[in-house]
Amino acid sequence: MYEDEFELTFDTPEEEPVYEPEKASAAPAPVPETTSAEIVPDEPTRVLEPRRAAPEEPAEPQPQSAAVPANGRTVLISGGDRGIGAAAARAFYAAGYRVAVLYHSNAEAAAALEAELPGITAVQCDVASRASCELAFRAAEQALGRVDVLVSNAGIAQQKLFTDITPEEWQNMLDVNLTGAFHLCQLALPGMIRRKAGRILTVSSMWGQTGGSCEVHYSAAKAGLIGLTKALAKEEGPSGITVNCVAPGVIETDMMAAFTAEDKATLAEETPVGRLGTADEVAKLLVFLAGEDAGYITGQVFGVNGGLVI
Numbered sequence: 037m038y039e040d041e042f043e044l045t046f047d048t049p050e051e052e053p054v055y056e057p058e059k060a061s062a063a064p065a066p067v068p069e070t071t072s073a074e075i076v077p078d079e080p081t082r083v084l085e086p087r088r089a090a091p092e093e094p095a096e097p098q099p100q101s102a103a104v105p106a107n108g109r110t111v112l113i114s115g116g117d118r119g120i121g122a123a124a125a126r127a128f129y130a131a132g133y134r135v136a137v138l139y140h141s142n143a144e145a146a147a148a149l150e151a152e153l154p155g156i157t158a159v160q161c162d163v164a165s166r167a168s169c170e171l172a173f174r175a176a177e178q179a180l181g182r183v184d185v186l187v188s189n190a191g192i193a194q195q196k197l198f199t200d201i202t203p204e205e206w207q208n209m210l211d212v213n214l215t216g217a218f219h220l221c222q223l224a225l226p227g228m229i230r231r232k233a234g235r236i237l238t239v240s241s242m243w244g245q246t247g248g249s250c251e252v253h254y255s256a257a258k259a260g261l262i263g264l265t266k267a268l269a270k271e272e273g274p275s276g277i278t279v280n281c282v283a284p285g286v287i288e289t290d291m292m293a294a295f296t297a298e299d300k301a302t303l304a305e306e307t308p309v310g311r312l313g314t315a316d317e318v319a320k321l322l323v324f325l326a327g328e329d330a331g332y333i334t335g336q337v338f339g340v341n342g343g344l345v346i
Contacts, residue, residue, distance in 0.1 A: 115190030119289040123315035136176035163216030213257035232276040269335030278334035285341025308343030
């Protein structure tokens with residue numbers, strides 16, 4: 037079993053204030069997690085923009101992280117306790133962002149990441165639950181002061197014959213991999229729209245681009261994530277928000293532990309560059325897409341797959 041991680045904002049019209057953080061707030065009480073058998077955790081277009089009512093100007097939450105980063109920007113990463121998510125947390129932290137991560141059940145890994153990166157905030161969240169996402173987002177926003185960048189990375193994967201997939205497994209796959217991104221995007225967008233600035237990054241999979249045998253539900257969910265990215269980019273571009281997607285191929289993470297050296301060698305041989313990818317390589321692309329130099333890039337899908345999908 038393996039997850040999506042291993043598989044196989046732009047010119048802002050006005051600057052945001054840099055907040056003087058204090059102590060990180062405690063994460064909300066854990067929301068009971070759901071389980072599923074055999075599932076592994078973890079050219080521009082001119083469009084008419086729907087008219088939005090002028091939003092009220094609520095006070096921005098005051099940040100409570102332990103240190104003020106050099107660039108004064110913030111990022112929220114779902115599925116941030118391991119693999120690509122944890123690598124992204126480290127990369128954004130090193131780039132000077134205030135960082136908050138959402139994790140599902142691996143509290144030990146989340147705590148270790150907090151210890152490794154002083155000042156980040158880890159919040160428990162079941163992205164399949166709207167209520168859990170609302171609580172977790174509020175906690176992260178309170179700690180960060182605002183959310184400038186959202187990285188929707190949380191996901192699960194499962195290998196199973198299509199005819200054996202249960203309705204419950206199908207729904208759970210969509211809830212975590214696709215609906216979770218819907219929840220977090222809806223929660224992050226009001227503040228981004230108000231500030232006329234923001235970056236949304238989704239993490240799909242090469243199987244969302246090509247389809248994967250024995251992973252129909254996973255491929256469908258990840259393909260949906262690509263559709264969400266493209267459509268949302270068109271809708272939110274006039275608001276100063278870019279939306280892009282990264283689609284990893286075979287990435288070497290701890291989820292590859294079940295693969296033998298021979299399995300890994302075969303996968304590497306099938307990849308044009310002759311090796312597996314690393315989570316750090318994906319993370320570096322995410323940081324670039326979140327930065328000012330990527331302000332004219334939106335609605336795109338970036339394959340990090342060593343040429344396996346072209």
